[in-house]
Structure formats: structure tokens, C-alpha cells
Amino acid sequence: MKLRNKTLAGGIASVLMLGIATNAAALSPQSQAERQSVRDALTRGVDTPSLFDAVDGQYRPDGLPAALFAPDFNARPASPKAMALEYLAARGESLGLDAQAVANLAVTSERLTGNIGVVRVRQQAQGLPVYGSDIVVSTASDGRVIFVANDVVTGLADVDTTPKLDADRALVVVAGYLGGAPLRHGKTALMLHVANGKTHLVWRAEAMSSAVGVGGWDVLVDAHDGTVLRAQSTTYNVDGTGTVFKPDPLSSARVAYATTGYPDNNNADSAQLTAQLSSVTLREITLSAGQHSLNGPKAVCWQWEPPTDAACPVQASSDFSVTRSALTFDAVNVYYHVDTFMRYINTTLGVAVTPRQYTGGVRFDAHGENGDDNSHFDSGTGELVFGEGGVDDAQDADVIIHELGHGIHDWLTNGGLSQTQGLSEGVGDYLAQAYSRDFPNQWTPSDAAYNWVFSYDGHNPFWGGRVTNWHTNHSYPSNLGSPSPHIPGQYWASCNIVARDAIGGAMMDKAFLVGLSMTTGSANQKTAAQAVINAAATQGANVAGIAAAYNTSCTYAVTVPVSDLIFKNGFEL
Structure with missing residues (x-):
């Protein structure tokens, strides 16, 4: 550990020589307001697009469409990819793409839900992807293009594509920029990025700081001089804590928080709270070497953030029934709600959604955030983390599904999650409310x-x-x-x-x-x-x-x- 810290410190000193300032305040913020202040201070080069409404869509200041609501194009019925590419070949110029740019487009994902195909492409130049250049073409099975979203990047110029900083060096820059703590996760890719009218060769880093409260970041580092050109938080938070009944003890009992027996009381049991527990089936948990664990195809209990405790149960019995004061209660309830909701989306609705960052069930840490009253999803790692301040966050289905909602937004868009006008926060709130409303015998519209x-x-x-x-x-x-x-x-x-x-x-x-x-x-x-x-x-x-x-x-x-x-x-x- 000392050697690791010494090596990192040396790297940060070199980073400072490149003009990259660190932010020591990022290391241990406690409140949500402090966390947001840190993230605001670290955010760099993130522009909110100015769009103009028109009858047929929304347009950028340069006159190019950002979204076409009724594209008026019919492709020959084929696969979604073939139809999307036919559209782009015919209409690419209207989106800001010349013939060579269309030829260089790379398909990054293709999904088919019922009769709607959604194909995402990304610009490429000089053999490299162009950051933030997603174009999404959505088609019906009869060949109609029903919606186009366009983040085309213009003004690209040729650059020297040989980086002076390697990927490891770029991650040292990122760690320093985020406050100096080691990175728990770092993934890099070489890309082109246009900023202030100039094309840059950059390392894009999807990074997670090990400092609680700093969270995950999408950072662009100039691959020639080490300048941080863009930094955007990828950690999406909810302010609070909760319980994981069906959907929570106040809703199922239809009582106020202050009602006798219902306040959190430092996670203590009460006769009233215990009465609201429901017996549920935990589907497809793992049995290995005689031990059962909460590891299934839709949800996986996975610990990585402090506090380090035995919140993920591993036991001989398949019965994980405990009351809320038990250490393992939070993990059991997160598993149930994540598993139930992922099955609803994938099986009942027929919308295929799985984490893009790894294979298997959604990974969650039921006791993270260093015990603080916060929870988050991180798009770099695809993980959910729940804090324990106030009412344990992992004990409220609304918190669980809200954070999962950020993940679903990220996975549906192949990493294209938007927070413009709080869009993804609204996604999380909608899905949480929708899920909660569907439980019977609780709040009525008059409440x-x-x-x-x-x-x-x-x-x-x-x-x-x-x-x-x-x-x-x-x-x-x-x-x-x-x-x-x-x-x-x-x-x-x-x-x-x-x-x-x-x-x-x-x-x-x-x-x-x-x-x-x-x-x-x-x-x-x-x-x-x-x-x-x-x-x-x-x-x-x-x-x-x-x-x-x-x-x-x-x-x-x-x-x-x-x-x-x-x-x-x-x-x-």
C-alpha cells in the first residue's frame, strides 16, 4: 500500500507540472450538498445544447436537426440496421454528414423491440471514434423511419493520432484531477473530440474514484499535453434512505412516518414494522458447495464500497427470512426488488435490458457510501450503491428502483444517458412510482x-x-x-x-x-x-x-x- 501511494503521489506531481490542479475537497464530502458542490467544481467542458423547436423536430443553432419527429422516409423493409443505413445514405447530408462521413459511420448497437428497431451509429475519422457523436435511427418493421436523434459533430480536422501520453498516464491525470485518491475503476479509449472549434486527440476515461462522494466520471484528457478538456459526473444520486417491504411499510400500512412504531429508530425492529414484512420468493439464487448466495441472473449482491461488512449473506439454508434489524435484511430486499423489476421489463414488457458493463445480474452494494445518507448508480461500472444514513436506502423500493432506473436509462441508450433538464432523475422517479403504485392495498388517490x-x-x-x-x-x-x-x-x-x-x-x-x-x-x-x-x-x-x-x-x-x-x-x- 505504501508503494502504491508513493507511486501515485509521484504521478500527481507530474500531473501538476502539466497544469492539472487537484481538488483535495473531493476526498471526503459528507452531505449531498457538499457532494454536489464537489461535482459542480470538477465539471468541465459540458455544454447544455440550445435547441429550437419546429413543427418537424428540434434544431441546433447551426441549423442541423437534433431530433426529427416525423422523418418522412420509407426504407426497403429489412433488418433495422439495413433500414437505418439506407436512411443515412439518403439523408446524411441533411444531418450534417458528407458522403465520406456516412461511409465511416460505425454501428454501435442495434435493438429490436416488437416492431421497432433502434440503431445507434457513431462518427469515425482517421480510424478513431468521435466523442459524443451518436446518431440514432428508429424504424418500424414496414420500413418507416419514425424518429431520428442526431448528435452529429461538425468541424472535424485531421490531427496527429500518435498519443504522447499512454493510457496509464492518462488515468494518473484523471486520478489527480478527481482529488488524488486511487481509482477503483478506470477504462480508457482513444478518441477524437472537438472543443472550441479545435479537434483534439483524447483519452476518454470512464473512471471511479475510491474517494466516497467523488464517484464516477467521464473524463477527456488531451493525449498530447495532458489537459483535462471535459469532465462529467456519471454518478446519479438519490437523497435518502428506505425500507424494502412491498413497497415500504408506510405505504402498505397507510400510515405517516411519525406513527408509533414506524420511525427508523436507528434501524431497530418494532412490532409494527415487522407486521409489514411480506414473505417472498427469491428467484434463481445460487447454490454452490452447499452454500446459498444472492447471486442470480437478474441481480447480484456485490460488495466494494465501505463499510466492509457481511451484508451479502452466504449460508447453508435457502431461507433468508430476517427482520429489518438484521445485517443481511437490506441485501435480501434489494435482490428481490431488482430481480422483480428486471423480470417485469424483460419478460412481461418484452424490452430487452441488461447491464452493458458486464455479463450477469445487476450488481448492487446494499451497504456502501461509507454509511452516508446517499445512493447512486455509476454508468462507468454499471453498479448500484445504497447508503445507510437515516432510513437505510436499501429498505425503500422507491430508492432501489430509482437507482436501477438510471441503470436502465444507461443500458437502453448504450451509455447515452441524458441529464438535460433532469431527464434521468425523472426516469428514475417515474419508474420508482410506477413500480410502487402497482402493489395492492396501499395509498389511494385521496391520500x-x-x-x-x-x-x-x-x-x-x-x-x-x-x-x-x-x-x-x-x-x-x-x-x-x-x-x-x-x-x-x-x-x-x-x-x-x-x-x-x-x-x-x-x-x-x-x-x-x-x-x-x-x-x-x-x-x-x-x-x-x-x-x-x-x-x-x-x-x-x-x-x-x-x-x-x-x-x-x-x-x-x-x-x-x-x-x-x-x-x-x-x-x-
Whole structure:
């Protein structure tokens, strides 16, 4: 360990000679506000796109489309990839691509859900990928292009493609930039990046600092001079804690947090809380050498952040039934809720979603964050982490599904998760509320808590929680609340809950997820709303109900697809 620290320190000294300042404050922030302040200070070169609405889509200041809502193109019916490439060959110039740029495009992912194909391509130049250049073409099985999202990068120039810094050196730069603590995860790739009108050869690093509170980052390091050109946090947080009943003890009992027997009381058992426990089946856990563990095809208990404890149970018995005060309770409940929701999406809805960072079930650490009152998903590692401050975060299904929601957003878009206008926070809140609402015998529309997200973890002395009726006193785009992503995200969640109430849970959830898969990393709420309603129309969902939610209850002013775009044999579940 001493040798490792000494080596790293020497590297940081060299980094400082390159003009890269470290941030010692990043090493041990405690509160959510402090964490956000650290992340704000470290964020560099991240631009919020200015888009202009038009009848047919959204456009950038340079006149190129960022999204086309009704592309008016029919390819020859074939595979999604073939149809997308046909479209790009024919219409590439209108997206900002010349013939050579079209020929150099690389397909990065292809997904087919029902009759909708979503193909993602990325620009390449000089044999290297161009950072942030995703173009997503979504097609129907009859050849219609139903939606195009375009993050084309213009102004590319030739550069020297021989790096002066190697990948290991780039990671030393990143570690220094993030505060000097060792990296727990670091993955690099050589790319081209255009910044301030100049093309750079860069190392893109997906990195996770071992310092609690710094989290994961997407960092671009100039491969010639070591300058950090861009840094963006990839850790998505929820402020709070919770319990993992079905969905939580307050909702199933329909009582307030302050009711006798229900406060957290330092994770102690009570007769009231124990009465709210439900016996569930933990599906497809692992039995190896006579020992059972929470390792399944959809969820995996996996410890890496402090505190180091025995929260992931390994035992001879297949019965993991304990009360909430037991050390292993949090892991059991996270396993159940993650497993249940991943099965719902993949099997019931038929939307294929698995982690892109590794093979197997979703990895989670039920006791992480150094015990703080925070939780997060990190897109660099694809992992979920839950803290223990206040009410244990791993004990509230809303927290669990919110963080999993960030992962689903990341995986559906092949790493193209957007936080513009708090989009991904709203994704997490919507999915958490949708999941929670589907449990029987709990809050009714006449209860104030019916619209609460984080029903046990928040709305208590620890923190205020969030809501899904935010649309009733806010509007899009100018009155979303604080620019912090968690606040405007409530609007996106609320509008989709209104649509879900109108057309039904499974139908809206599928439209929501398929539409989300059609977006890029710069998508705002309106872009995503248009993608969702286009996906719904193509798969035969109740477009009128979604349109009323988006354009009447909310103010997205989406273009409502006309009836002849709706498939006759559509939205099957």
C-alpha cells in the first residue's frame, strides 16, 4: 500500500507540472450538498445544447436537426440496421454528414423491440471514434423511419493520432484531477473530440474514484499535453434512505412516518414494522458447495464500497427470512426488488435490458457510501450503491428502483444517458412510482402520499422526498424549478405518471422504455416525450391518452402522430 501511494503521489506531481490542479475537497464530502458542490467544481467542458423547436423536430443553432419527429422516409423493409443505413445514405447530408462521413459511420448497437428497431451509429475519422457523436435511427418493421436523434459533430480536422501520453498516464491525470485518491475503476479509449472549434486527440476515461462522494466520471484528457478538456459526473444520486417491504411499510400500512412504531429508530425492529414484512420468493439464487448466495441472473449482491461488512449473506439454508434489524435484511430486499423489476421489463414488457458493463445480474452494494445518507448508480461500472444514513436506502423500493432506473436509462441508450433538464432523475422517479403504485392495498388517490416518491426514505425528518404531481404548479420549459437535476426531473416523472394513469401501466411503461431507447445523451424532456409518443403510436398504444398528458396536463407541445402511423397489430404484452 505504501508503494502504491508513493507511486501515485509521484504521478500527481507530474500531473501538476502539466497544469492539472487537484481538488483535495473531493476526498471526503459528507452531505449531498457538499457532494454536489464537489461535482459542480470538477465539471468541465459540458455544454447544455440550445435547441429550437419546429413543427418537424428540434434544431441546433447551426441549423442541423437534433431530433426529427416525423422523418418522412420509407426504407426497403429489412433488418433495422439495413433500414437505418439506407436512411443515412439518403439523408446524411441533411444531418450534417458528407458522403465520406456516412461511409465511416460505425454501428454501435442495434435493438429490436416488437416492431421497432433502434440503431445507434457513431462518427469515425482517421480510424478513431468521435466523442459524443451518436446518431440514432428508429424504424418500424414496414420500413418507416419514425424518429431520428442526431448528435452529429461538425468541424472535424485531421490531427496527429500518435498519443504522447499512454493510457496509464492518462488515468494518473484523471486520478489527480478527481482529488488524488486511487481509482477503483478506470477504462480508457482513444478518441477524437472537438472543443472550441479545435479537434483534439483524447483519452476518454470512464473512471471511479475510491474517494466516497467523488464517484464516477467521464473524463477527456488531451493525449498530447495532458489537459483535462471535459469532465462529467456519471454518478446519479438519490437523497435518502428506505425500507424494502412491498413497497415500504408506510405505504402498505397507510400510515405517516411519525406513527408509533414506524420511525427508523436507528434501524431497530418494532412490532409494527415487522407486521409489514411480506414473505417472498427469491428467484434463481445460487447454490454452490452447499452454500446459498444472492447471486442470480437478474441481480447480484456485490460488495466494494465501505463499510466492509457481511451484508451479502452466504449460508447453508435457502431461507433468508430476517427482520429489518438484521445485517443481511437490506441485501435480501434489494435482490428481490431488482430481480422483480428486471423480470417485469424483460419478460412481461418484452424490452430487452441488461447491464452493458458486464455479463450477469445487476450488481448492487446494499451497504456502501461509507454509511452516508446517499445512493447512486455509476454508468462507468454499471453498479448500484445504497447508503445507510437515516432510513437505510436499501429498505425503500422507491430508492432501489430509482437507482436501477438510471441503470436502465444507461443500458437502453448504450451509455447515452441524458441529464438535460433532469431527464434521468425523472426516469428514475417515474419508474420508482410506477413500480410502487402497482402493489395492492396501499395509498389511494385521496391520500397526499399517493404522489410521493421515496415514501419511507423521504418525507420525514431526514429529507423532504419528491413528488409526481409536480406538473400541477409548474410548466415546461421555463418553470421546472431549480436547475438541480432532481427538481426538474419531477416534471418529467409527473407527466408520464399522468399518461400511465390514462392508458394503463404496462402499455405506458413499454412505450416509455422503447421511446427512451431512441434518444441520445443530449435529449431534453420534450425530445424524450416525442420519442415516447412516436414509439407508442408505432406499437398501437393509446396515443390520445399520452397526448392529453403531454400537451394538456403538461405543456410539452409534442406533435401527435396521425392515426395512419398506428399499427393494426400493435402493442402486445
